[in-house]
Amino acid sequence: MQFSKKWIGATLAAVLMGGLLAGCSSGNENASNAKSSESAVPSGTASPGEKQENKSPIKITWFVDQDYYKKNWDPENNLLDKMITDDTGISIDFTSGNSDKLSAIIASGDIPDVITLDKGSPQRGVLEKSGLVSPLDELIKQHDPDFLVPKSMQDWFRNPDGHFYGFASFFWAKESFQPGDRIRSNQGLYARQDIMDQLGIKAEDFNTKEGLVSALHKVKESGTKYNGFTVTPAYFESWIIGNFFGAPREDSQGNLIDRERTPEMLEAYKFLNRLYREGLMPEDSQTLDKNQIQEKVTNGAVFAFTNRTIDWSALYQADPKAVFVHVGPVAGDSGSKQYVDPVSSSGWTLSMINSKTKYPDRIIKLFNYLSTEEMSLNVNYGPKGAAWNYDENGKVKLTDEFNTLNAEDANKAKLKYGNGTLQWLINWLPIQRTTPATSTEDARIKEESTIYFADFTYDMLPFESITPLGGTEEGGINAKIEEQRKKQRAKMILAKSEADIEKFFNEEIQREEKLGYQKLYDYQNKQFQEAKKALGMTFAWPANQKK
Structure with missing residues (x-):
């Protein structure tokens, strides 16, 4: 079904003037009712790729509302892209642009399979009210009940209709904090x-x-x-x-x-x-x-x-x-x-799934896969084994091969390992817990400073x-x-x-x-x-x- 530009424009006006999702808060009856339900355990309990039964090759489209973001999917040369495609069967065609381009995409009614936008973007309300994106809770219930999104994330981004529609990057879920965890500044x-x-x-x-x-x-x-x-x-x-x-x-x-x-x-x-x-x-x-x-x-x-x-x-x-x-x-x-x-507790971006996509089951499982704790490490550093391994203390230890190439040319390292190129569902807590042992004086001092000022947040x-x-x-x-x-x-x-x-x-x-x-x-x-x-x-x- 195509949505007319006139209808989308009217919806945008109604959303903005009606204050839908104003400030990304969840101060409504549905959110309050949700808070009384059984708490969800944060995602990340399964190993990446562990439950990807269907690995038949498909390609999905993904728009990122960030002008600077440029990524070409290259599983032949990029080890992170290869890992994701091997584990899920999915290749991704990324496009990016500014807020005006996103508005034009929405007005056309023909949106990509996945859209990532700033959590406070006014287009978020338009997408949710228009029916162009699916409620994630419904997709999870239908296709991947093992996908356990932090309850605090669900509640914070819950729409007045009782559903939540996007997964937030860099969200600090308090219920997943462990002793020693602290939000940085x-x-x-x-x-x-x-x-x-x-x-x-x-x-x-x-x-x-x-x-x-x-x-x-x-x-x-x-x-x-x-x-x-x-x-x-x-x-x-x-x-x-x-x-x-x-x-x-x-x-x-x-x-x-x-x-x-x-x-x-x-x-x-x-x-x-x-x-x-x-x-x-x-x-x-x-x-x-x-x-x-x-x-x-x-x-x-x-x-x-x-x-x-x-x-x-x-x-x-x-x-x-x-x-x-x-x-x-x-x-x-x-x-x-x-x-x-502190850094923003409620995260940075929201990633949402087209309600008309041909692959709702595959994409919601991709979201689960990308949001697991170990996958956050892979997304940040590059694939385990090639870019890093756990040391005897459970900390990340970067491989000599990665360190050598990264020191020679950081851009070449990104092209090969994919480190830092796909952070739209990342969880920073496991990265903070497993930060590599500092090998240089400035790295040690930076870590000490992070801990020091975290006590003032x-x-x-x-x-x-x-x-x-x-x-x-x-x-x-x-x-x-x-x-x-x-x-x-x-x-x-x-x-x-x-x-x-x-x-x-x-x-x-x-x-x-x-x-x-x-x-x-x-x-x-x-x-x-x-x-x-x-x-x-x-x-x-x-x-x-x-x-």
């Missing part, structure tokens, strides 16, 4: 150990604002040069410093707090402005993107930064003494407990439901406010005086009120309350949970 505070040693700077100096400022002044006043570059003391991000200062996200009555409007965030702007005015953080800290700062780090031209996704591996390879270690986190004036935001899941979908009135207000805030952050950090910062801070609040802030906040707080209810929470912020 991409936020932190890192400084060059070699420069610290040269200048007599201690890690504990970064625990206080004055200690941190003093440490950065030592770097500036030393005029330290590296590879011909004068080392810049700091590249810090405002929201991370605000977290360190303890900016809360929920009040004592359980209502959502916009941390951007808190005294702790104002304190963070004043602190960063002080660093700027004292020549410790440059003006381009507000204009350079991550890749540009990454380049500076690689050149050895940065002493300290806050974004963990910036990689210093290339710098370490050139100079094994040049490593970044975790320091701080710096405390604010209130002495409130410091926090860092909190359960962010209920806060992940508050972002309004694009195309809604609230979504439009949110986009305007975020655009304005980005400009205002830079204006405050680069202000000429501390008095100007308070003026700009208050002006921004007044400007946002005129843009419809109250309507946006009411929506966000409603979503927040529904998410907590669905999760069985009274309070979400750690300080409130202890009361």
